Amino acid sequence: MSTLYDKKAVKILFDTHWTSKGWRSPFATDPADLAYAISQGVMFPPVLLPHDATLQRLRGLCDSISPSSVGDAFLFGLGSKEPALRSALGSFAVARFLPAHPFTAYPQAPAGRTTFCGDCHLWLTPTEAQAEDLNVLNFERLKWGGVRHTRVMYQVFDLEQFRALAPRQPTGEDVALFHRILATIRTLPPNATAGHLEKALASAIPSNKNERRRLIEVLCLCGVLSYPGYRHYFDDTVPPKGRPYRDTDWGIPAMYWRAEDGYSIERLKEYFPKYVSELAAA
Template identity: 50%
Template sequence: MNKLYDKRAVKILFDTYWTIDRWSQHRTTHPSDLAYAIAKGVMFPSTIVSHDQTLINLQKLCGEISPEQVGNAFLASLSARELALRSALGSFAVGRHQKPHKFEWHPSRGSCCRYCSFYLEEEKGHPADLNVLNFERLKWGGVRHNHAAYEVFDLEQFLKLPTAKPTEADVIILKKIFLAIRQLEPSCHAGHFEKAISGIFPSSRNERCQMIEILSLAGVIAYPGYRNYFDNGQVPHEKDRFKDIGYWKSPTTYWRARDGINLNGIAEYFPAYLSTLVD
């Protein structure tokens, strides 16, 4: 896990934000430790980037990355439990469809932009904490895949990593994950799916939840009519899809086992493995 980064620097990052099983209340880093982790590219000085510049950066990054690149990295993350490789697929899948816009308050949350979840505080010039983003990225494969600022951070870090090469073991794991959907009752939701794949690859529950989110945001598992995160125009027919099933992001909330996998999504992100994954 996290073999792509310096072990001590990752420990410094994790110790800043996490105790044994929960978020740390203090979130402080000793200055010499912080300097070490920054030198290793695991922690970062605070930065100020505006909402509009973030969107410009996002568009540029998505233009430099191919769907297959992030798909390969996702695959390669599975057997090695290399969470840094897993996150970029989610960030890219959302970020590539983010349209230019001006900051507009979220109608219910208020503290962020309704279109890209950019924080109001940061729009007012408060520095962003990139370290908490990297913590989430390395611990769970990312959480804020629908936040433009996270997408930019994640994709920038992704481009610094060596090219990921999936192994046969990785492809078998993803195939087993897809096969697990077929064993579920048609009405099962993402929570059931998470439990069904718990023994398939080395992972914690939260890692599996985020992995399902990523597959869902990318439309690899998708409800009928799903095109991308910003296009819920054909949100499904049945009312039961809208029932609260926890903290999942919108496309995952609507997905049911009967919807299964989406060949178009698999062909887009895993083209070299399509026939193996779906035969």
């Protein structure tokens, strides 16, 4: 369990959402426990995220964060086994390229009902009933390194949490672990997928399956692992022929990556500038 925050508060957050059998449904927290976890900055009251103000907040966050700082946290999160530290790289890499846009009502809304934005899923002016639950987001962040990196709601939360933590200085061991991930890619057959990579990494890095899946998704979202030509999550490139959209639980672009694509030196330079020569070495 994460040691970035107060231990008792993290346990309350985890017990709220998870049991030895999986997700707890419905979620419930004892009021006194909830108050304690909120006082420790681990759980939160519901929040209102109005469309325009939230996009502005996200833009401000992206402008205040450097690519190498999220890269450093990602590396530090490998050796320290703190999935949450690996999350901001994914959120930042998507959020920084989110196109500026006006609220555009989701087209399938029933007539006369308020709806959310079809581009970013935020409400125009949310009511109390449309308040967002940050607790499930923080649970996913601390347990697996985040799940909803492509959602503005998560990006704002994740990047604000990231900015509140002390900057992390990766160790030699952290860099060696990332080198081992990249070296593992070079051992795979050309048509190996993200799923094959996940299995191959089981013996390379201390982690469980879900942590490895999220780690691979983050490396794909930031373009370190990507199909040829991919620039960012919102670009207009298409994957090479013979790689159709697959109804798997891998996201875009992870579902399109193949081992023959390898990894992008350009993106390594951008997010891990101090370590690129070490990381790219055979």
